[in-house]
Amino acid sequence: xxKTKLENIIKSKNSLLCIGLDCDIEKIPRFLLxxxxxxxxxxxxxxxxxxxxxxxxxxxxxxYESLGIAGWTLLEKTLEYIPSDAIIIAxxxxxxxxxxxxxxxxxxxxxYTFDAITVSPYMGFDSIQPFLExxxxxxxxxxxTSNEGSHDFQxxxxxxxxxxxxxxxxxxxxNLTYNNCGLVVGGTHPEDIGSIREIAPHLPFLxxxxxxxxxxxxxxxxxxxxxxASSAIINVGxxxxxxxxxxxxxxxxxxxxxxxxNEINRxxxxxxxxxxxR
Amino acid sequence: xxKTKLENIIKSKNSLLCIGLDCDIEKIPRFLLxxxxxxxxxxxxxxxxxxxxxxxxxxxxxxYESLGIAGWTLLEKTLEYIPSDAIIIAxxxxxxxxxxxxxxxxxxxxxYTFDAITVSPYMGFDSIQPFLExxxxxxxxxxxTSNEGSHDFQxxxxxxxxxxxxxxxxxxxxNLTYNNCGLVVGGTHPEDIGSIREIAPHLPFLxxxxxxxxxxxxxxxxxxxxxxASSAIINVGxxxxxxxxxxxxxxxxxxxxxxxxNEINRxxxxxxxxxxxR
Numbered sequence: 001x002x003k004t005k006l007e008n009i010i011k012s013k014n015s016l017l018c019i020g021l022d023c024d025i026e027k028i029p030r031f032l033l034x035x036x037x038x039x040x041x042x043x044x045x046x047x048x049x050x051x052x053x054x055x056x057x058x059x060x061x062x063x064y065e066s067l068g069i070a071g072w073t074l075l076e077k078t079l080e081y082i083p084s085d086a087i088i089i090a091x092x093x094x095x096x097x098x099x100x101x102x103x104x105x106x107x108x109x110x111x112y113t114f115d116a117i118t119v120s121p122y123m124g125f126d127s128i129q130p131f132l133e134x135x136x137x138x139x140x141x142x143x144x145t146s147n148e149g150s151h152d153f154q155x156x157x158x159x160x161x162x163x164x165x166x167x168x169x170x171x172x173x174x175n176l177t178y179n180n181c182g183l184v185v186g187g188t189h190p191e192d193i194g195s196i197r198e199i200a201p202h203l204p205f206l207x208x209x210x211x212x213x214x215x216x217x218x219x220x221x222x223x224x225x226x227x228x229a230s231s232a233i234i235n236v237g238x239x240x241x242x243x244x245x246x247x248x249x250x251x252x253x254x255x256x257x258x259x260x261x262n263e264i265n266r267x268x269x270x271x272x273x274x275x276x277x278r
Numbered sequence: 279x280x281k282t283k284l285e286n287i288i289k290s291k292n293s294l295l296c297i298g299l300d301c302d303i304e305k306i307p308r309f310l311l312x313x314x315x316x317x318x319x320x321x322x323x324x325x326x327x328x329x330x331x332x333x334x335x336x337x338x339x340x341x342y343e344s345l346g347i348a349g350w351t352l353l354e355k356t357l358e359y360i361p362s363d364a365i366i367i368a369x370x371x372x373x374x375x376x377x378x379x380x381x382x383x384x385x386x387x388x389x390y391t392f393d394a395i396t397v398s399p400y401m402g403f404d405s406i407q408p409f410l411e412x413x414x415x416x417x418x419x420x421x422x423t424s425n426e427g428s429h430d431f432q433x434x435x436x437x438x439x440x441x442x443x444x445x446x447x448x449x450x451x452x453n454l455t456y457n458n459c460g461l462v463v464g465g466t467h468p469e470d471i472g473s474i475r476e477i478a479p480h481l482p483f484l485x486x487x488x489x490x491x492x493x494x495x496x497x498x499x500x501x502x503x504x505x506x507a508s509s510a511i512i513n514v515g516x517x518x519x520x521x522x523x524x525x526x527x528x529x530x531x532x533x534x535x536x537x538x539x540n541e542i543n544r545x546x547x548x549x550x551x552x553x554x555x556r
Contacts, residue, residue: 022378062374065343066381068389072347095398096340096371097425097491100300103344111346120373122400122420124427142400147375149402156444158434163441166434213375 002115002138002180006087006204006231009055015261016225016268018056018089019046020208020237021078022063027238029245039067042249043078046241049254053261056087056233058206079112087115087233089206093142095120095127102130109134116140118184118206121167125174132178138204139181141171143196146186146209164192168199175203182206185224187215187234194223197230205232210260211239217260221267236260280393280416280458284365284482284509287333293539294503294546296334296367297324298486298515299356300341305516307523317345320527321356324519327532331539334365334511336484357390365393365511367484371420373398373405380408387412394418396462396484399445403452410456416482417459419449421474424464424487442470446477453481460484463502465493465512472501475508483510488538489517495538499545514538 010016023039023046032038047057059078064071082088090112094104101119108114109131116138119128131139144154144164154164168183175181183200185193187209197205205224209215217234225232240260244252288294301317301324310316325335337356342349360366368386372379372395379397386392387409394416397406409417422432422442432442446461453459461478463471465487475483483502487493495512503510518538522530 060374060378062372062378062381066385066389068385069347069350072350091374093372093374093398093401094340095373096338096369097423100338100340103340107344107346111344120371120398120400121431122398123371123423123425124430124432126425126427128427145375145401147401147404149404149406152402152448153399153441153444154402156436156441158436158441163431163434163436166431170430208375 002136003204003231005115006055006138006233009085009087010231012085013053013055014265015053015055016232016234016264017054017257017261018058018087018206018233018235019050019054019240019257020091020235021046021057021059022237022241024063027242029247029249031247037074039074040077043074044081045250046253047078047081049250050240050257051083051086053254053257054086056089057082058089058091058235060091060237076112089116089118089140089233090114091118093118093120095123097123098126098130101127105130105134109137116182118142121171128174132174132180135178135180137180140184140204140206141167141181143167143171143183144185144189144192146188146213146215150186150189165195165199168196172200172203184208187217187220188213190216190219190223193220197224197226201230205230206235207232208235210234211236217263218267221264222271225268226271234264280414281482281509283393284333284416284511287363287365288509290363291331291333292543293331293333294510294512294542295332295535295539296336296365296484296511296513297328297332297518297535298369298513299324299335299337300515300519302341305520307525307527309525315352317352318355321352322359323528324531325356325359327528328518328535329361329364331532331535332364334367335360336367336369336513338369338515354390367394367396367418367511368392369396371396371398373401375401376404376408379405383408383412387415394460396420399449406452410452410458413456413458415458418462418482418484419445419459421445421449421461422463422467422470424466424491424493428464428467443473443477446474450478450481462486465495465498466491468494468497468501471498475502475504479508483508484513485510486513486515488512489514495541496545499542500549503546504549512542
């Protein structure tokens with residue numbers, strides 16, 4: 001079971017931090033360009049440096065896929081460096097008709113054995129079911145995303161509640177059957193995370209948008225990871241990966257990862273007090 | 279301009295037919311398995327056989343990506359066989375935050391030089407803009423999809439009209455600036471295509487769902503490609519690709535492609551009469 005695995009790792013590492021492995025040749029320290037495989041060296045160093053504080057690693061597939069065949073080789077090799085006590089999430093945001101999604105599920109869950117994937121809800125249940133059929137993995141459905149464009153459709157009102165709430169309700173319903181669903185909720189909308197948490201108290205949340213994207217960590221924890229039963233994975237990418245562009249990039253990433261892990265834990269413990277007072 | 283190119287090809291080939299290149303090792307004729315590259319041989323023969331009747335070829339990326347590195351090589355080689363008088367559409371259904379979508383756009387439009395791509399609307403404008411910035415290409419946004427799951431969210435009512443109509447309105451609005459948008463509307467909902475056509479009379483429609491998925495061709499043409507100004511690309515995949523599993527598979531695919539081209543044209547001409555009587 002994914003959820004048990006996640007909860008055990010959260011406990012043993014005392015962390016909710018996920019590292020977004022969005023490696024970009026234009027952003028990595030310049031001195032790495034002398035290496036035979038700069039991006040792999042970068043990923044390897046980042047993983048090694050941050051692993052003590054990270055419960056999960058999340059490569060955004062676009063960064064690998066955009067490099068063509070070399071990118072898939074990079075992804076394969078990168079995965080080998082991720083320690084077994086961390087969750088690996090394919091941030092793929094796929095969504096297609098059933099026979100196409102069966103192909104994607106086969107790639108990410110059989111060929112690559114990711115623990116979890118992100119998918120888009122727009123095409124509905126039969127576009128997501130092929131992923132749900134892998135009962136020991138987790139399928140995180142986009143619910144309320146961290147970007148500005150989330151306001152275009154996700155906030156449209158249906159029966160006096162926004163579309164993202166309908167998505168949260170529907171995914172919670174699917175979870176009654178499959179028990180392996182999660183939701184992507186952006187840390188840039190912390191109060192709205194609270195409404196989603198009410199509908200889906202036990203679903204794991206994958207929370208991007210912290211760091212460069214400006215999400216508020218304190219409120220995100222308060223509303224999204226408030227109780228022990230509500231597991232959350234809080235992703236930080238660029239703020240850790242590119243904290244230094246010098247030779248000390250890995251050490252700096254480690255310090256940053258430790259900082260985010262500790263900040264998250266500080267707000268978790270404040271929140272525990274807040275909850276017990278309430 | 280994509281739209282001019284499309285309209286010229288529609289005229290010169292007198293066709294609206296697109297071939298969905300969804301090659302599947304489990305479905306191609308068994309005797310091809312003796313070839314050194316069965317899927318490439320299959321694609322090459324299908325393209326050669328159907329090209330006289332096809333204005334476009336649309337590989338669904340899942341079928342290639344699921345094969346890992348070998349699949350991307352297959353895709354690259356397949357593209358080389360597509361004649362220059364056909365549109366090439368990456369059916370990728372991507373959608374992510376801006377910096378990730380810039381990566382996807384770079385892959386599909388720079389590395390692979392596809393004429394068009396399909397994208398998911400859920401994450402809103404900034405997830406689609408990186409594609410729109412390629413002004414000589416076309417970005418087909420999922421509006422009303424052909425699968426059963428389209429009923430889960432796309433039909434939810436917002437201010438007394440379904441979500442897919444809001445998407446159509448928003449994409450039409452973006453098109454005022456970019457003039458290179460299109461919509462994906464499934465042939466399994468022909469009457470609803472009519473409502474979308476009213477909102478977006480001049481946007482090219484990419485229409486899947488005809489053939490195996492059971493879409494109604496006559497009504498699809500009537501509602502979706504009724505006037506000369508309304509260009510449409512009608513995709514047929516499995517019904518042509520796997521019409522025969524014997525040595526005659528390519529000839530049979532050609533006959534099927536010709537059949538669909540002719541049926542589409544028959545309904546187009548009926549519709550012209552229908553329109554002039556009205």
